[in-house]
Amino acid sequence: MLPELGHFALILALLLAALQAFFGIAGPMLGRDRWIAAVTPAVAGQFVMIGTSVACLITSFVGNDFSVAYIAENSNSALPLFYRVSAMWGAHEGSLLLWIFILSCWTVAVTIGSSRLPPRFAARVLGVLGVVSFGFLLFTLATSNPFNRLDPAAPDGRDLNPVLQDPALAIHPPILYTGYVGFAVAFAFACAAMLEGRLDQNWARWTRPWTTAAWAFLSCGIALGSWWAYYELGWGGYWFWDPVENASFMPWLVGTALIHSLAVTDKRGLFKSWTLLLAILAFSLSLLGTFLVRSGVLVSVHSFAADPTRGIFILVFLIVMIGGALTLYAWRAPLLKSQAGFELGARESFLLFNNILLVIAAATVFAGTMAPLISDSLGLGTLSVGAPYFNPTFMLSMLPLMALLSVGIHTSWKRGRLGDKKRMLLTTLVVAAVLACGLAFGIYSKGRVLTPVGAAVGIWIILTSLVDPIDRLRRKLSLPRAVVGMTIAHIGIGIFVLALTTVESFTVEHDVSLAKGGMTTVGAYEFRFVGVKAIEGPNYDGVGGTVVVTRHGAPLTVLYPQKRQYWVQHSVTTEAAIEMHYGSNVLVALGEDLGAGKWSVRIQVRPLVNLVWLAAFIMAVGGGIAASDRRYRLARTAEAPVMSGAAGEGAG
Amino acid sequence: MNRFALPLGLFALLAVVLAIGIKHSPDKGTIASPLIGKAAPEFSLPSLTDASRIVKSSDLRGRWYVFNVWGTWCGGCRLEHNVLLQMRHADVVPIIGLDWRDNDAEALSLLSQLGNPYELIAVDHDGREAIDWGVYGAPETFLVNDQGVVVYKYIGPLTQEAWEREFLPRLPAKQAEKS
Structure with a gap:
């Protein structure tokens, strides 16, 4: 029934x-x-x-x-x-x-x-x-x-599916979808404004808290998925540029651009048509993500459902929704005129660069994700695009964005003068550079060219993000939630850059074959393979290994990686064992049984990798706080927005 | 032309690519088995119909056969049962069944009700044999040649059309002519 x-x-x-x-x-x-x-x-x-x-x-x-x-x-x-x-x-x-x-x-x-x-x-x-x-x-x-x-x-x-039998992945889809679907709200506001033909900045102000909230959920969802991939898939990586990951990452990038562009439209009445387009784009990419994952046009490790008839339905739906919205846009956007201008060094131009770079980043991810499909459908052969393409192209747009962020948050609307902020910016930059070099050459004593650069950028963002709130506190000014949220989110970005740089520069990874009692050394840690024994769970059995970890001879921990064989689906999952020590994640995963008591074992030491996910959660918390700002709720009471200068500063 | 129509144009282009992509996307059932082109797993299992007998892969050497994984608990197997009976009736190639994770008594009563399409039925109570064959789920059907090599694997309930399109053309000519 x-x-x-x-x-x-x-x-x-x-x-x-x-x-x-x-x-x-x-x-x-x-x-x-x-x-x-x-x-x-x-x-x-x-x-x-x-x-x-x-x-x-x-x-x-x-x-x-x-x-x-x-x-x-x-x-x-x-x-x-x-x-x-x-x-x-x-x-x-x-x-x-x-x-x-x-x-x-x-x-x-x-x-x-x-x-x-x-x-x-x-x-x-x-x-x-x-x-x-x-x-x-x-x-x-x-x-x-x-x-x-x-x-x-x-x-x-x-x-x-046994790989889904995991707490992080159990809550990952609802949170990710809350983010995905949340962009539908921005989309609906944009379409409603276009249908009405009243394209003043009201709609942008009304949309802001919804978009920020959706963005915060999406950040959380992506981080959860990445965390899950790290410990469950057993490869020890945290981002694979897999089509399904990209499908959630593209709306995030465009959503980030949208948040900033909405701020400009709300405060200054500029970028109006661009903001409309971004609102359409963010939701289109969410829909496209659903399409890519669900239709089977792209085959990936995550695609559990692949069915061409469903694909056709989604395609028709995409054409109706996105095509309809874009037609509306082509019809209405020419009516828009921006009256206000701004100087080159003003905050508007930094946010314009922010938008351009984020959209370029989303476009490179999009190109990399779609290239295999396009090449395949045009009969040019099968093509696979992976990290060697994504990592450098993505960096190319992200590094300048990170550098511009620190300067941009200190500029003022409309006018292009930094004034007394200039000295402070230089001071923070020097401090960040010294700290970064100290870290890179002092503590780790090795690394790549980009290591000190990445570390300096990360530290600089954190320092400069703190300047404005501290200044406000000192002058006993109010600290609206929008500013607090923005600051927290930007600090999250800084931590993220710092963590990512460290992880990418200093990860040590070894795949070794170990017999019972065998030893190996990775980084500063020694690993002794005690052996494996049979295990049994509620719906699986398998083997559990025991690995004793020491650091310079001093006992640290004992790790128990598992390989599970799920009874019903007969599939094997790898449960890596992870210990955090001095901010580094020590990961041990069981590979193949090589016979005669020997096993291949993957050992990995990843410094600061937990900070990568933590940073994403910090960004999400920042987004949540910004979305709850009272100003958005009060703004709704007035039919026409109050264009006072008092609200002029703040969230960007 | 109005520049605000540019996004619409780009989207139209993308829609065309996606449409072509869907047309080219592989069918659901073509998850290729790594076993194809390799020797079928060796097995030696009790027979369902004759408790005193052992079904051995070595006894089947020298003949082409269809290896069908099924169980009474499997709804898809019920769907393909009539197709299997017709195949048995056509007598082109023997069908060897693998009764997977099943209850013997239930399996026998089902066969007595619906008819038995199998020449031999091996019993795999704990599912270990199915693992060797790389079975995802019942029903799955393999075609094995006279050298004991797996030639083809079909996933899901077998249909008359699949039998004619996928199995018959793969059989040696003189055997296939019989149908």
């Missing part, structure tokens, strides 16, 4: 989404206030229906209802309860339902948050969100219904 109820609720949700889209867009267009009034109930009803549907699916998962095909394929009675719940989004059908559910949550949040917006504008925003929701619901019901029954029912399930 439950699966049918869930299915039925999903069909009702589809109808409500159609109503929401129709009333939301047609109502304001024809000036029918009663139609507009119907939008909010449609949103609420849709949320209830989708929530019911999700609850039905999760309950069926928990109750091991293997008469549902999706559950039979992705769960098992031996699977622990926590993973039976997270198995709901373990494959294509369920993760689509999750996507829809999260969109519905955002829509409800926007409905509540926009109660003070002009009703016609709010209706248009919700109408556009309704179109998105309708498309995804139709896609799910037509091609990927998670409630399809299996006849005869399976006595037991095929189990959740």
Whole structure:
């Protein structure tokens, strides 16, 4: 019964989404206030229906209802309860339902948050969100219904993909999707503004907190995925430039550009058409990410679902959504005129560079991700693009961006003079350079050319980000949340650059073959392989190795890496064992059984790698704080924005 | 031309590339098995139908055979059962079954109800044999030649069309003519 109820609720949700889209867009267009009034109930009803549907699916998962095909394929009675719940989004059908559910949550949040917006504008925003929701619901019901029954029912399930049986990956999709889907809100605001033809900076101000919040979730989601790949895939890497990773990274890059561009549009009324385009682009890349992962056009380690018919549906949907938005843009954007100008050294020009560099970075990632597909579809042979392409091209746009950041946050709007900030900037730069060289040559005593450069840039960003808030505190000025959030996020970037430089410069990695009792030395650490023994878990068995780690002879820890063989899917997963010591991660992973008691063992010492993920979380926290600034909520009370200079400084 | 239409143009180009990409994307079932072109795993397993007998891979040497992995718990296997029965009826190539992680009594009662398409059925209670064959999930069907080499692997419920398109052309001419 439950699966049918869930299915039925999903069909009702589809109808409500159609109503929401129709009333939301047609109502304001024809000036029918009663139609507009119907939008909010449609949103609420849709949320209830989708929530019911999700609850039905999760309950069926928990109750091991293997008469549902999706559950039979992705769960098992031996699977622990926590993973039976997270198995709901373990494959294509369920993760689509999750996507829809999260969109519905955002829509409800926007409905509540926009109660003070002009009703016609709010209706248009919700109408556009309704179109998105309708498309995804139709896609799910037509091609990927998670409630399809299996006849005869399976006595037991095929189990959740073992690599997904991990706490970080269990919570990764909801958080990542919250970020992805959140860009739909910015998209809806942009489309609503274009539909209305009122392209002043109001829409930009209203959009800012939503976009920043979505960006913060996306940052968290990407970091979680990278962390998972590090310890679960057993290769010890943290970023593979895998198409699925890129699919989430491109919206992040464009989203970062959008946050900054929205700030310019909000404060100065500039970059209006560019901001519109970025809002469309960020969401398009989210949709494209869904398309790349779900349609099977790109094959990758993460693609669990590959189906061409679904691909065609998503493509048509992309054409309707993105093509529609871009047509609207081509029609409306020429009406825009920016009155205000700015000097070359003003903050506007730094943010323009920020935007250009971020979009270039996103474009290089896009080119690298799409190149294999394009070459394949044009019959030019199979091409594979990896780190040798991505690392240098990405650095090329990111290094100048990082350097500009430190200067840019100290410039003022409109005027291009640094004034007394110049001396302070130089001081921080010298301090950063000295510290970086000290670190690079003093403590580590080796490294590459870019090591001191990267370290200096990282330290410089951290130092300069702190200057403005400290200055405000000293002068007893208010410290709005937007500024605090921005500062924290920028410090996060600095820490990220610093950590990345260290990891890339000083990682030591060895793949060795070790017999029982064998020893090897990696960096400052010695590793003694005690041997392996059999292990057994709730739904797997395997072998667990024991490796004693010492540092210069002094005992440090004992690591227990595992290789698990999951019973139902017969797949093997590698569980690396990791110990953190002096900020370095010491990782040991079991490779192949070489026979005669010998094993290949991967040993890796990665300094500061935890800071890479921590930095991403710091950025996300900064985003969260900035999004909660009171100014955004107050700004909504006024129909026309107050163009006072008091709000002129601050979040960028 | 209006420069604001440029993004639309670029997107149209991308849509065309994606459309071509979808057309070229591989079918779902073509996960190539690393076993293809290699010797089939050696096995020696109890027979389902005759408790006193052992099904050995060495006994099958010198003949082409179809190796079908199934179980009573598997819905897809029920779907392909009729196709297998027709194949048996056509008598082109013997079908060897691997009853995977199954209950013997249930398997026998199912075969007595629906008919038995297999010449021999090996029993793999703990699933170790299926691991050697690299089985992802039932049903999977392999074609093995007279040298004991795996020629082809089919994933999912077998259809009459797949039998005619994928299996028959791979069989030696004089054997295939019989159908």
